[in-house]
Amino acid sequence: MDPVLLVASIMVSATPILLAAIGEMVVEKAGVLNLGVEGMMITGAVIGFAVAVSTGSPVLGFAGAALGAAVLSLSFGFLTQYLLSNQVATGLGLTLVGLGLSALVGASFEGVRAPGPGKLWIPGLAEIPVLGPMLFRHDFMVYVSLLLVAGVWAFLKYTRAGLILRAVGEDHESAHALGYKVVRVRMAAIFFGGACAGLGGAYVSLVRVPQWTEGMTAGAGWIALAIVVFASWRPLGVLIGAYLFGGVTVLQLNLQAAGTNVPVELLSMSPYLITIIVLVVISARGVHGAPGSLGRSFHASA
Amino acid sequence: MIRLEKRPQPSRLWTIVTPLLAVVLTMVVGGIMFALLGKPPLEAIRTIFWDPLFHPQFAGYSRPQLLVKAGPLILIAIGLSIGFRAGIWNIGAEGQYIMGAVTGAAVGLAFYPSESALLFPLMVVAGALGGWAWGMIPAILKTKFGTNEILVSLMLVYVAENILASASAGWLRSPEGMGFPGSRNFKQWPAVFNDELIANTGLHWGVLSALIAVIAAYVLMARHIQGFNIRLTGEAPRAARFSGVSPARIVFLCLGISGALAGMAGLFEVTGPAGQITIDFNSGYGFTAIIVAFLGRLHPVGILLAGLLMALTYIGGELAQLMLGLPGASIQLFQGMLLFFLLATDVFTNYRIRFAKRELA
Numbered sequence: 001m002d003p004v005l006l007v008a009s010i011m012v013s014a015t016p017i018l019l020a021a022i023g024e025m026v027v028e029k030a031g032v033l034n035l036g037v038e039g040m041m042i043t044g045a046v047i048g049f050a051v052a053v054s055t056g057s058p059v060l061g062f063a064g065a066a067l068g069a070a071v072l073s074l075s076f077g078f079l080t081q082y083l084l085s086n087q088v089a090t091g092l093g094l095t096l097v098g099l100g101l102s103a104l105v106g107a108s109f110e111g112v113r114a115p116g117p118g119k120l121w122i123p124g125l126a127e128i129p130v131l132g133p134m135l136f137r138h139d140f141m142v143y144v145s146l147l148l149v150a151g152v153w154a155f156l157k158y159t160r161a162g163l164i165l166r167a168v169g170e171d172h173e174s175a176h177a178l179g180y181k182v183v184r185v186r187m188a189a190i191f192f193g194g195a196c197a198g199l200g201g202a203y204v205s206l207v208r209v210p211q212w213t214e215g216m217t218a219g220a221g222w223i224a225l226a227i228v229v230f231a232s233w234r235p236l237g238v239l240i241g242a243y244l245f246g247g248v249t250v251l252q253l254n255l256q257a258a259g260t261n262v263p264v265e266l267l268s269m270s271p272y273l274i275t276i277i278v279l280v281v282i283s284a285r286g287v288h289g290a291p292g293s294l295g296r297s298f299h300a301s302a
Numbered sequence: 303m304i305r306l307e308k309r310p311q312p313s314r315l316w317t318i319v320t321p322l323l324a325v326v327l328t329m330v331v332g333g334i335m336f337a338l339l340g341k342p343p344l345e346a347i348r349t350i351f352w353d354p355l356f357h358p359q360f361a362g363y364s365r366p367q368l369l370v371k372a373g374p375l376i377l378i379a380i381g382l383s384i385g386f387r388a389g390i391w392n393i394g395a396e397g398q399y400i401m402g403a404v405t406g407a408a409v410g411l412a413f414y415p416s417e418s419a420l421l422f423p424l425m426v427v428a429g430a431l432g433g434w435a436w437g438m439i440p441a442i443l444k445t446k447f448g449t450n451e452i453l454v455s456l457m458l459v460y461v462a463e464n465i466l467a468s469a470s471a472g473w474l475r476s477p478e479g480m481g482f483p484g485s486r487n488f489k490q491w492p493a494v495f496n497d498e499l500i501a502n503t504g505l506h507w508g509v510l511s512a513l514i515a516v517i518a519a520y521v522l523m524a525r526h527i528q529g530f531n532i533r534l535t536g537e538a539p540r541a542a543r544f545s546g547v548s549p550a551r552i553v554f555l556c557l558g559i560s561g562a563l564a565g566m567a568g569l570f571e572v573t574g575p576a577g578q579i580t581i582d583f584n585s586g587y588g589f590t591a592i593i594v595a596f597l598g599r600l601h602p603v604g605i606l607l608a609g610l611l612m613a614l615t616y617i618g619g620e621l622a623q624l625m626l627g628l629p630g631a632s633i634q635l636f637q638g639m640l641l642f643f644l645l646a647t648d649v650f651t652n653y654r655i656r657f658a659k660r661e662l663a
Contacts, residue, residue, distance in 0.1 A: 035452065075642070078646075079642070079645055079646050083645075083646050083648070083649040084306070084649060084652070084653065085645040085646065085648055085649070086645065088391055088452070089596055089641070089645055090642075090645050092393065092592055092641075093593075093638060093641040093642045093645055094642075096589065096592075096593065096634070096637065096638035096641060097635060097638035097639060097641075097642055098638075099634060099638070100631055100632070100633075100634035100635030100636070100637070100638045100639075101635050101638075103629075103630075103631030103634060103635075104629055104631040104632050104634075104635055107629050107631060214631075218460075219456075219457075219459075219460050222453065222456050222457065225453060226453045226457070229450060229453065263468060263472075264468075265464040265465065265467050265468035266464070266468075268464050268467075269460060269461045269464035269465075272457040272458075272460040272461050273457075273461060275453075275457050276443070276449075276454055276457050276458070279443075279449050279450065279453060279454060280443055280447050280449050283443075283447040283448045283449040283450070284446075284447040284448075284449075286448070299306065299308070
């Protein structure tokens with residue numbers, strides 16, 4: 001196995017989960033548990049694909065995917081924030097709606113090829129031997145995802161708005177008492193999370209697979225949720241988690257292609273098994289760092 | 303200014319009205335969706351909800367199908383609802399269902415071609431144990447390490463799907479199948495075929511078990527101390543702990559029951575309607591059952607009705623696909639919308655809507 005190719009393909013394989021997970025982390029930091037990531041991702045995948053195919057522009061495809069999934073996420077936001085529905089059940093509902101919606105929209109796109117974004121050739125850096133082809137010859141979304149992680153990190157750590165968002169997530173009663181608009185902050189976070197999940201989905205249908213097939217995200221949204229736990233709700237952790245998972249995925253695919261003696265099914269299930277093992281190790285350590293109000297409904301009645 | 307005021311107790315009236323309201327809203331929005339797809343909306347709704355029951359030509363076939371589809375949904379949803387009541391979110395019923403089918407079928411196939419009358423009951427037990435064991439994994443990880451059961455049970459669905467793939471292509475593949483994936487066909491093996499108990503009714507062992515599960519769950523939740531403990535754990539976890547209820551025991555109990563019921567459903571399905579272990583014998587019942595559980599308000603009788611309703615959307619959906627060329631995915635969306643509208647209208651159950659002027663601070 002060529003290590004240069006390996007690192008390059010890990011970056012491609014990790015990007016969709018990284019995008020979805022960083023968005024979900026922001027949502028959870030605001031105290032909302034949105035289990036609809038898988039549904040938003042698959043909706044983003046189909047919208048991104050449809051827009052890219054019909055306009056010929058992958059950039060528009062990504063933009064459409066982000067917007068479409070974000071609008072879908074607002075339905076979750078409306079139900080949980082204004083109608084005070086149970087977040088777990090509503091998130092599941094969102095996933096089921098997203099899977100149905102995407103299959104319906106995508107039916108006419110089966111077998112079509114999408115115009116993928118071309119690879120960028122970053123001048124100067126791309127010519128460096130070994131490191132160049134590894135890191136600096138990817139499509140633009142790989143860099144967008146990395147910038148997004150850095151942006152979220154800086155936002156949460158250094159800005160006043162980031163502080164308010166964390167306060168709303170840690171203790172919504174106190175945040176409310178201080179005069180912050182808990183529901184509005186949460187709606188904004190949910191919208192952002194939806195947009196990120198949409199981008200992640202579009203990355204699957206435009207870059208990783210470049211095709212539309214029903215249910216093609218195959219649990220990536222759930223993995224993204226697991227990675228937020230793995231990361232203990234920290235941006236750097238999300239980055240590490242997504243790249244580790246990307247590494248496992250690429251390795252097992254390479255092993256399958258190489259025709260080892262290990263059964264194919266065992267290799268295919270290994271990313272999910274390893275996710276479980278990692279979750280166990282993280283939970284056993286007992287350090288969680290989950291936001292205090294995570295998953296609890298807020299109602300300013302008192 | 304619209305204000306929500308929490309009811310001291312959930313409204314009993316609205317508990318019953320909201321599912322009906324959700325169905326009506328789904329029909330309206332679904333009708334709009336069908337119109338957008340260029341299909342006649344009223345005819346589509348009628349084909350889905352009315353024709354399977356009353357159409358002179360199709361009802362004869364589709365009425366029994368209603369029980370065939372509702373059986374596994376109800377069986378799984380009953381198990382899930384017990385866990386949901388306690389705040390234990392088993393989302394991986396699909397995996398438990400698959401593992402029940404695989405272990406049950408494997409035990410049966412090990413005795414091929416035995417005609418013993420004990421074989422089928424043995425397979426049912428093996429199926430229940432397979433599902434139970436698959437449910438124990440998230441239970442053990444949750445109680446021992448505090449691992450989130452939602453994520454673990456879900457990851458295990460993908461693991462189970464791969465085990466199913468390897469079973470149908472490898473170790474359970476029919477030696478007479480000429481190399482094609484898929485196990486021996488249970489329909490050609492009378493001793494274990496889960497046939498209709500009364501011809502042309504759709505009533506097979508799985509449906510009967512579902513009805514028994516409804517009654518048992520009702521007794522458990524309404525009359526038994528464990529049912530009370532389960533409800534208490536869900537509604538007031540701290541109070542439950544103070545009154546000596548062990549949270550770990552509740553986790554094992556709930557995930558065990560739902561795993562075993564899902565596993566049984568899988569075994570009944572694979573020995574009956576599906577007929578053999580194939581890579582896609584499972585038709586997503588494990589996920590649809592989540593909708594059934596909520597639509598039935600986590601109440602056994604409600605789940606019975608919700609299961610029948612959801613079965614109707616399956617059969618009506620197939621009929622609409624056949625008659626009107628409606629895409630199959632629209633039914634999936636239809637079912638998802640139903641859950642969404644139910645959760646949206648649920649606000650009336652727990653809150654009173656007040657129209658009032660904004661108060662001055």
